[in-house]
Amino acid sequence: MALKTLDIIARKLVERPAVLASERAAGAKVVGFQGYTLPEEVILALGLIPVRIGLGGSDRLVELGGRYISTKNCVYVRETVGLFADNTDPYIVNGDLFAFDATCLQAYRTAEVIQYYFNNGVIILGVPRNFYLPEAHTYFTAELSNFVGKLEAFSGVTLTPERLADAIKVYDDIRTEILAIYDYQAVLNPVISWEQVYDVIQAGFVLDRREYLDLLRALHAELRALQGEPVVGRHADEARLFISGSVIPPGDKKLITIIQEQGGRIVGDDLWTGLIPHLGVVIAEPTLEALAYAYLHRTPHGALPYLDLETDGRIKRLKSLIQHYQANGVVYHTLRYCDPYTFKAKETKDILEKFGVPLLELHTEYAGSDIEAIRTRIEAFIEMIKVKAELGEAA
C-alpha cells in the first residue's frame, strides 16, 4: 500500500536543492554539518539553515576523495572529501559554512582537509573523550559556547534563550515523531518497511526542519489511521535483523538490499545515520549547559572510548532496542578503516551471544567486488536464524 506522505517527502527531496538555492538568493545562509555530538539546535536557533552532508556508496567519489585524504581513512570520510572535490552535490554547492565535530577523529580530519584544499569556511566543535566525567561537561560546554560564538558572528544573530527554546522544541517534536513512526515498521504486518522509515529519517538531514516536522506528523497520522497504535510482534519463522556498526549514509544501499533479497527482515538499527541520534536526548532547559549535558548523555558513539562493558551505554541501548524490536540476529557492519566500530565488534559479539542473540560481523566498503561473498554469508546467517526461530531457540 502506497503511503501518501512518503510520496510527498520524495517530491520535497527532489525540490529541495532549488528551494535552498532560492532561499540563499534571498539572503539565507546554509550550514552544512557532519557529526554525532553536534547540537543542530543551535544552527536553527540562529536563523541559519542546517543541512547534514555526506553520502555513501560511490566508488568514484571515494577514489576522488582519496587523492586528498589518506586512503587509510574510512570510505565514508573519503567519499565526503570526494563530494567537495567533485563539487556538484547540491548540499555542498549550497553550503555557506561547514561545521564538524570531533566525535570521530577521522571526520574531524575531513574538516581540516576540506578547509585546506577547497577553501571552505569550516568550524569545529571539540568533543571530550572521557565524556562521562564531570570535567567533560565543563569542557564541552566551553567548546559549545565557543562554537556558538562563531556561528553568531557568521549569522549576525545573538543566541537568546527564546530562540534556543524554540529550536529545541522543534527537534524534541521531531525526535518524538521519529520514535513513534519507527515502531510501525516492526509490527506483525507493517504498511511501512524499516528501509522506508530509514529513508524518512535521512530526508530530515536536508529538508527544512519545521516542514519536516509537519511531514512526520502527517505520516504518523496516516500510519495510525491504517494500523492503530503499533504493537511490535513477530512471526515464528521470521529472521528479524538488527543493523549495528558503522554509518550507512544516504546512497549506500548495498547491505540493506542484500539482506532483503535473502529474505531477512530488518527491524531495527543503532546507526549514527539512523535511529540512535534521536534517542535519549533530554534537554532540561534552553541553555548551552543543558544542551551540552544532554548531548553528552545520549547513547555514546562507538568512537568514544568506554572500557567498562557492564555500564557501557552503547551496549545497554543496543540490548534494549534488540528486545523492543524483537530482533533475533544482529548484522554488525564495519567499513574498512572504520577503527572505532571495528575494534568494538568482538566485544559486542561476545556480549550479545551471552544475551542469546547471534551477531554476524561484515567488513566491507563501497566497491562491488565483495557483494557475492557478503551475500553468501548473509544467506547462511539468515538460514541459521530461521532454523533457530522455528525450533523456538531464538531470543
Ligand code: SF4
Ligand atoms: S565512525 Fe567509522 S564510519 Fe564513521 S566517520 Fe568514523 S571511521 Fe568513518
